[in-house]
Amino acid sequence: xxxxxxxxxxxxxxxxxxxxxxxxxxxxxxxxxxxxxxxxxxxxxxxxxxxxxxxxxxxxxxxxxxxxxxxxxxxxxxxxxxxxxxxxxxxxxxxxxxxxxxxxxxxxxxxxxxxxxxxxxxxxxxxxxxxxxxxxxxxxxxxxxxxxxxxxxxxxxxxxxxxxxxxxxxxxxxxxxxxxxxxxxxxxxxxxxxxxxxxxxxxxxxxxxxxxxxxxxxxxxxxxxxxxxxxxxxxxxxxxxxxxxxxxxxxxxxxxxxxxxxxxxxxxxxxxxxxxxxxxxxxxxxxxxxxxxxxxxxxxxxxxxxxxxxxxxxxxxxxxxxxxxxxxxxxx
Numbered sequence: 001x002x003x004x005x006x007x008x009x010x011x012x013x014x015x016x017x018x019x020x021x022x023x024x025x026x027x028x029x030x031x032x033x034x035x036x037x038x039x040x041x042x043x044x045x046x047x048x049x050x051x052x053x054x055x056x057x058x059x060x061x062x063x064x065x066x067x068x069x070x071x072x073x074x075x076x077x078x079x080x081x082x083x084x085x086x087x088x089x090x091x092x093x094x095x096x097x098x099x100x101x102x103x104x105x106x107x108x109x110x111x112x113x114x115x116x117x118x119x120x121x122x123x124x125x126x127x128x129x130x131x132x133x134x135x136x137x138x139x140x141x142x143x144x145x146x147x148x149x150x151x152x153x154x155x156x157x158x159x160x161x162x163x164x165x166x167x168x169x170x171x172x173x174x175x176x177x178x179x180x181x182x183x184x185x186x187x188x189x190x191x192x193x194x195x196x197x198x199x200x201x202x203x204x205x206x207x208x209x210x211x212x213x214x215x216x217x218x219x220x221x222x223x224x225x226x227x228x229x230x231x232x233x234x235x236x237x238x239x240x241x242x243x244x245x246x247x248x249x250x251x252x253x254x255x256x257x258x259x260x261x262x263x264x265x266x267x268x269x270x271x272x273x274x275x276x277x278x279x280x281x282x283x284x285x286x287x288x289x290x291x292x293x294x295x296x297x298x299x300x301x302x303x304x305x306x307x308x309x310x311x312x313x314x315x316x317x318x319x320x321x322x323x324x325x326x327x328x329x330x331x332x
Contacts, residue, residue: 004063005035007088008105011078011158012054012096013044018202019053022098027061029102033109040065040082041096045072080172091162093177099127100159101197108161108194117166117189118181120152121159121196140216147224148182152193155179159196163189178216179223186227233296237289244282251275 008026012019023039030037041064043051051068058064067081079093090112094100104121111119126137137156145151155178166184185191229236255271258264266272 002036004038004088005090006030006033006037006105006109007082007086007091008037008039009079009082009086009091009093010039010041010096011044011075011082011093012041012046012050013072013075013078014046014048014050015096016046016049016053018096018098019050020057022096022102023057023061023064025098026102027063029105033106035109038063038065038086038088040067040085042066042078042082043068044074044078045069076172076177079177083167083170083172086164089164091164091167093158093160095158097201099199099201100157101199104159104196105161107196108159111192111194112161112163115190116192117163118184118191119161120154120181120191120193121157122152122154122193123157123198124153124195126198127200143217144179144182144220147220148179148185148227150182150185150191152181152191154193155181157196157198173219176219176223179219182223182227231296231300233292234289237285237292241282241285241289244278244285248275248278248282251278 008030010022015022019041023041026039030039039061041054043054043066045068051066054064054066054068058066065085067085069078069081082093083091090109092105092108094102094105100121108119108121137154141153141155144155158177160181162180162184166187166189167180170180170183172180181191225236251271251274255266255269255275258269258271259266
């Protein structure tokens with residue numbers, strides 16, 4: 001089959017009342033764009049009639065691809081399944097609760113055509129509760145921008161547009177679908193954002209809560225670790241181990257000073273115990289760093305992966321050229 005120009009991915013969980021009006025509106029907007037397209041709906045283990053509605057619509061629209069999970073695995077898993085199934089040159093994920101406006105898809109594509117690789121939606125006039133949704137989201141967005149260095153106002157907005165090559169090697173876990181612009185930026189992609197329309201929920205119940213903010217922060221720490229230390233974990237663990245040994249040395253010198261000055265004996269201060277504790281922590285950290293180095297090397301070498309990305313190569317030597325060299329020439 002010919003590859004469509006556009007793939008729209010919609011994770012769904014108990015959205016029986018919203019599916020029909022959402023797809024009716026979406027297909028109407030896609031028809032206006034004049035681009036070949038497909039819509040991928042991922043039913044994330046819904047317990048209501050969501051899949052039944054999708055089945056009825058899919059029988060009438062061959063451009064609708066439906067994936068059903070056996071259990072509820074979460075939005076990130078649903079998004080990942082949709083991305084793996086997508087065939088389009090441009091991939092646009094969006095929510096299934098009718099709060100994202102399908103009319104904004106054309107605007108996102110226009111920004112991509114201007115030369116960007118990722119266009120992220122910004123719900124500037126968000127129609128949600130202040131303390132239940134908006135305030136935690138603002139705090140999370142500030143933290144993500146500060147730690148990642150990628151300045152976006154609204155990481156939580158599902159409505160985004162990606163060029164296909166940006167998502168080629170992205171693997172998603174936890175709540176990490178919102179961090180795709182960060183992955184893309186770290187790999188050299190041009191990322192921008194634009195204001196999109198946000199509508200109040202008309203039916204169904206929101207699946208988001210304050211607990212998700214804490215999960216996002218924890219996932220952010222994982223993303224930062226992978227970005228900074230994925231190929232050199234000894235720098236993190238070893239650095240912490242050396243710092244612990246420095247603390248142990250400081251505690252020992254302090255205790256020794258008390259002893260020699262006649263101020264306190266070793267048994268009268270916790271400093272010897274602190275010395276032993278930091279010494280052990282330092283040793284364990286260094287050993288963990290060495291173990292992590294072995295794991296990383298096994299990961300890359302067993303899968304023939306490379307710890308770098310090549311943008312382009314001109315007049316490079318082909319493997320056949322290398323094999324044809326005379327013996328001993330490869331080391332020159």
